[in-house]
Amino acid sequence: MTKPYTLYGTDHSYYTGKVRPYLRYKGIPYREKLATLWQFKRFIIPRTGQRFIPVLHTPDDEVVQDTTDIIDFLEGRFPERGIYPASPKQKLVALLFEVYGDEWFPLPAMHYRWSYFNEQRTYIMDSFGVVAGRFVPRLARRQVGRLIWGPFKGALGPLGISDKTGPAIEAWFEQFLNHFETHLAKHDYLLGSRPSIGDFALAGPLYAHIWLDPVPRQLLKDKLNVTSWIQRINAESQPEGEFLPGDKVPVTLMPMLKHLFAEQWPLLLDTSTKLAAWLEANPNKQRISRAIGEHQLHINGATEKRLIFPYAQWMMQRPMDHYRSLKGEDKAAADELLTHCDGYQAMQFNIPRRVSRNYNKLVAA
Numbered sequence: 296m297t298k299p300y301t302l303y304g305t306d307h308s309y310y311t312g313k314v315r316p317y318l319r320y321k322g323i324p325y326r327e328k329l330a331t332l333w334q335f336k337r338f339i340i341p342r343t344g345q346r347f348i349p350v351l352h353t354p355d356d357e358v359v360q361d362t363t364d365i366i367d368f369l370e371g372r373f374p375e376r377g378i379y380p381a382s383p384k385q386k387l388v389a390l391l392f393e394v395y396g397d398e399w400f401p402l403p404a405m406h407y408r409w410s411y412f413n414e415q416r417t418y419i420m421d422s423f424g425v426v427a428g429r430f431v432p433r434l435a436r437r438q439v440g441r442l443i444w445g446p447f448k449g450a451l452g453p454l455g456i457s458d459k460t461g462p463a464i465e466a467w468f469e470q471f472l473n474h475f476e477t478h479l480a481k482h483d484y485l486l487g488s489r490p491s492i493g494d495f496a497l498a499g500p501l502y503a504h505i506w507l508d509p510v511p512r513q514l515l516k517d518k519l520n521v522t523s524w525i526q527r528i529n530a531e532s533q534p535e536g537e538f539l540p541g542d543k544v545p546v547t548l549m550p551m552l553k554h555l556f557a558e559q560w561p562l563l564l565d566t567s568t569k570l571a572a573w574l575e576a577n578p579n580k581q582r583i584s585r586a587i588g589e590h591q592l593h594i595n596g597a598t599e600k601r602l603i604f605p606y607a608q609w610m611m612q613r614p615m616d617h618y619r620s621l622k623g624e625d626k627a628a629a630d631e632l633l634t635h636c637d638g639y640q641a642m643q644f645n646i647p648r649r650v651s652r653n654y655n656k657l658v659a660a
């Protein structure tokens with residue numbers, strides 16, 4: 296019997312919620328270890344140099360941190376049931392939804408969790424308290440939960456979530472749920488009956504925050520297709536499924552792609568421009584800081600300042616690189632799709648300074 300992989304994470308963790316359904320869909324033998332404070336000290340920090348979850352530990356003692364790296368590492372080892380479409384347009388759409396799920400959805404996820412803290416206090420204390428360890432008594436767990444949630448709650452300001460943008464985030468997110476609901480009436484996943492990297496990226500926030508947290512879960516009451524999708528993608532065993540034939544991209548995805556290009560993309564392009572200036576000004580820095588100053592978030596008519604997170608450029612490079620690799624008919628097909636979702640101009644941007652990850656740190660490429 297093959298030794299299992301170990302996934303360090305928690306149930307209410309956004310990014311663990313991206314990798315867990317992936318492991319299940321692929322049928323990769325794994326067990327999940329609760330990322331307790333003790334596991335952070337004993338394993339996660341010493342082996343990754345970071346305080347992030349999830350972390351993958353392989354049976355041959357390799358350690359991989361970051362969901363995109365974890366998934367790509369495993370795709371290399373387990374190529375069957377691939378989650379990247381081979382065809383040009385679908386692959387582009389899957390990669391765009393990955394950036395959207397990973398880098399835009401912290402807005403509704405963090406907003407609904409922390410702006411409604413008082414309404415959800417008991418749930419949050421308990422779910423964060425698990426990191427103390429399952430055998431620690433409840434009251435002590437809650438004390439630990441209190442220490443842990445401080446920094447997460449404090450992430451609202453840096454992300455640009457405030458009294459000004461909160462209502463706009465909610466208005467946009469309800470539109471998103473309507474669009475996704477309509478799409479899922481016809482399709483099991485974004486691109487057919489097989490989940491892609493884009494589905495897994497959306498699963499993180501939609502399961503770990505919107506579904507698990509008591510307040511936003513109310514939004515799913517009449518969203519039966521989205522609820523089924525959350526259950527389907529998290530099921531222990533799933534049929535292999537297929538991406539739609541002929542590189543078809545359903546029109547029901549267009550409103551979501553249009554939104555991505557209208558509101559997330561400008562933020563990503565500005566990140567890229569500001570990062571290039573930062574690298575110019577800091578030529579000797581070994582690694583790129585997690586945040587490098589402030590810029591403006593625009594969402595549904597509201598504006599707020601937020602920190603600039605250079606990591607997001609690393610994610611944006613993925614669909615950009617794929618798009619740049621396309622030639623001839625493939626490029627023409629992708630251009631037609633992009634024109635339909637008002638993303639053609641956006642994708643012509645030239646990233647001034649590329650980044651890569653080196654031993655779990657973001658560095659200039």
Ligand SMILES: N[C@@H](CCC(=O)N[C@@H](CS)C(=O)NCC(=O)O)C(=O)O
Pocket residue numbers: 308309310311346347348349360361362363
């Ligand atoms: N881009 C990373 C993000 C990982 C991440 O932010 N994980 C959260 C938990 S869901 C975390 O560990 N946050 C700790 C922190 O922000 O310091 C990934 O894809 O793995």
